[in-house]
Amino acid sequence: xxxxxxxxxxxxxxxxxxxxxxxxxxxxxxxxxxxxxxxxxxxxxxxxxxxxxxxxxxxxxxxxxxxxxxxxxxxxxxxxxxxxxxxxxxxxxxxxxxxxxxxxxxxxxxxxxxxxxxxxxxxxxxxxxxxxxxxxxxxxxxxxxxxxxxxxxxxxxxxxxxxxxxxxxxxxxxxxxxxxxxxxxxxxxxxxxxxxxxxxxxxxxxxxxxxxxxxxxxxxxxxxxxxxxxxxxxxxxxxxxxxxxxxxxxxxxxxxxxxxxxxxxxxxxxxxxxxxxxxxxxxxxxxxxxxxxxxxxxxxxxxxxxxxxxxxxxxxxxxxxxxxxxxxxxxxxxxxxxxxxxxxxxxxxxxxxxxxxxxxxxxxxxxxxxxxxxxxxxxxxxxxxxxxxxxxxxxxxxxxxxxxxxxx
Amino acid sequence: xxxxxxxxxxxxxxxxxxxxxxxxxxxxxxxxxxxxxxxxxxxxxxxxxxxxxxxxxxxxxxxxxxxxxxxxxxxxxxxxxxxxxxxxxxxxxxxxxxxxxxxxxxxxxxxxxxxxxxxxxxxxxxxxxxxxxxxxxxxxxxxxxxxxxxxxxxxxxxxxxxxxxxxxxxxxxxxxxxxxxxxxxxxxxxxxxxxxxxxxxxxxxxxxxxxxxxxxxxxxxxxxxxxxxxxxxxxxxxxxxxxx
Numbered sequence: 001x002x003x004x005x006x007x008x009x010x011x012x013x014x015x016x017x018x019x020x021x022x023x024x025x026x027x028x029x030x031x032x033x034x035x036x037x038x039x040x041x042x043x044x045x046x047x048x049x050x051x052x053x054x055x056x057x058x059x060x061x062x063x064x065x066x067x068x069x070x071x072x073x074x075x076x077x078x079x080x081x082x083x084x085x086x087x088x089x090x091x092x093x094x095x096x097x098x099x100x101x102x103x104x105x106x107x108x109x110x111x112x113x114x115x116x117x118x119x120x121x122x123x124x125x126x127x128x129x130x131x132x133x134x135x136x137x138x139x140x141x142x143x144x145x146x147x148x149x150x151x152x153x154x155x156x157x158x159x160x161x162x163x164x165x166x167x168x169x170x171x172x173x174x175x176x177x178x179x180x181x182x183x184x185x186x187x188x189x190x191x192x193x194x195x196x197x198x199x200x201x202x203x204x205x206x207x208x209x210x211x212x213x214x215x216x217x218x219x220x221x222x223x224x225x226x227x228x229x230x231x232x233x234x235x236x237x238x239x240x241x242x243x244x245x246x247x248x249x250x251x252x253x254x255x256x257x258x259x260x261x262x263x264x265x266x267x268x269x270x271x272x273x274x275x276x277x278x279x280x281x282x283x284x285x286x287x288x289x290x291x292x293x294x295x296x297x298x299x300x301x302x303x304x305x306x307x308x309x310x311x312x313x314x315x316x317x318x319x320x321x322x323x324x325x326x327x328x329x330x331x332x333x334x335x336x337x338x339x340x341x342x343x344x345x346x347x348x349x350x351x352x353x354x355x356x357x358x359x360x361x362x363x364x365x366x367x368x369x370x371x372x373x374x375x376x377x378x379x380x381x382x383x384x385x386x387x388x389x390x391x392x393x394x395x396x397x398x399x400x401x402x403x404x405x406x407x408x
Numbered sequence: 409x410x411x412x413x414x415x416x417x418x419x420x421x422x423x424x425x426x427x428x429x430x431x432x433x434x435x436x437x438x439x440x441x442x443x444x445x446x447x448x449x450x451x452x453x454x455x456x457x458x459x460x461x462x463x464x465x466x467x468x469x470x471x472x473x474x475x476x477x478x479x480x481x482x483x484x485x486x487x488x489x490x491x492x493x494x495x496x497x498x499x500x501x502x503x504x505x506x507x508x509x510x511x512x513x514x515x516x517x518x519x520x521x522x523x524x525x526x527x528x529x530x531x532x533x534x535x536x537x538x539x540x541x542x543x544x545x546x547x548x549x550x551x552x553x554x555x556x557x558x559x560x561x562x563x564x565x566x567x568x569x570x571x572x573x574x575x576x577x578x579x580x581x582x583x584x585x586x587x588x589x590x591x592x593x594x595x596x597x598x599x600x601x602x603x604x605x606x607x608x609x610x611x612x613x614x615x616x617x618x619x620x621x622x623x624x625x626x627x628x629x630x631x632x633x634x635x636x637x638x639x640x641x642x643x644x645x646x647x648x649x650x651x652x
Binding site for chain 1: 462465467468487488491492494495496500502506507508509510511519520522523524526527528568
């Protein structure tokens, strides 16, 4: 073993109590950082998964229709127009096929699903419920919200004459798989209605969605909603969740259609997540700072206690650089020991936390995802902090005047 | 070797230079020591003995004057070179043993080699054990310093100073806190290495009895050399003591 290792390890062994003190400090620091990070990341991922589970990341709709003043003021006259906002009728996105194809080619976009959706009624017997008719291509739409995973009865099949409805709507209508219900829409004053067979029931995790969402075939919706050959909406998923808004704005500027990202729809949630991120970062920063100060202060005392030995080593030919490295090495060694123990400790804390803290129904709050990257990063940061904390004491050790140190 | 082992020329040393409390310790020392010389450095407290020893040991630089060690002018050498020169040419024995308390006797002896040459080999270890056996500590090799008596600790310190076979060993009152019997033993040990290996010794001592057994006595008074005598008769007497 080289000189630096021999001396650093022996000094650490000799000062067992101090060594234990800083290793414990570093362990707790690493454990808290990993614990908090995993906890917050897990909770956030879980929240986002729940919110976006039945939700496209970006929804493309036709640009809103606006009224424009038709009268131009004559010379010398002033016109005070009062422009009434137009009622927005259900329209198709202009050139939606071309737009969908373009979106599919756009980097950063995962799945694209054109849909036809509009208001209607579901009727069975005396029951009449207001619903949102959604006409989809099942294969394409499944890539957006994974409906096949959310089926609780029957299957997700929306061929001509089939309809898939939510659990709560089925209960309201008293309908089961195989029963027939009527769907009714209003087109230019005249009611259009037809009978469909319930092919399956789904549970989207939200009572409102289960009560109002009614899935039918793409063409069925086109005819029910009087949008022959049209698509009123394109649902899109993106690869980078938090890049959705930027992508939406970019696409809106390029295509002239209206792009709404989930970040805008759930702006409060996004704000809360950002606030949480900042808080977590601050907590981590302060924990790291405290650990660094702890290591540094113990090492400073250590250098003072070891003055004579440092002097002897210098007299025996140890260079300033060697002495400095001995103390840097001590910082690195306690940091590595601390991050190893801290990693184990944090895993234990997380397991215990997930056992103790549970949802109201007794299920786990979130799925524990122990990220190796986080552990490696925490260890690297710990070593860097250990070295930094040891830098000042190591410098002062290296600068000791050997003649003076020996005389003490 | 041609020429002296070390040569001091008009060496002055002051502390706190430029401040109001400037303390002049050495006022122009001219001293030359040949290879293999066994020299006592004597003088009252505060005469600058330890400072002179530190200067010779390259532990601190002189304020002015020239110091050549093994023919090299040391004033111009950078820190790194000084450290290397010290490691290769000088062994230290301090008054209070100054062993490393966390390391065993043999590890203390191995330390200069570990510093200068890197990781310890089995050969190094055997050599260090032989050296400890040579100073009469064959059965104390793996003892920590605190388990050894004062005399034994000083023997380890001598073995350590000799571990890289330097041409010069500097000893600052090596027998200062030992009883007469132990002091005699330590002195005899140093004398033996001097004669066997030709190692030069410069020994600071308060004990006139021991000083009289050296080849040469340099007397320091108030930062100046007040006396420097060589006596073959003294050396011969010391030899006969050794031969017993």
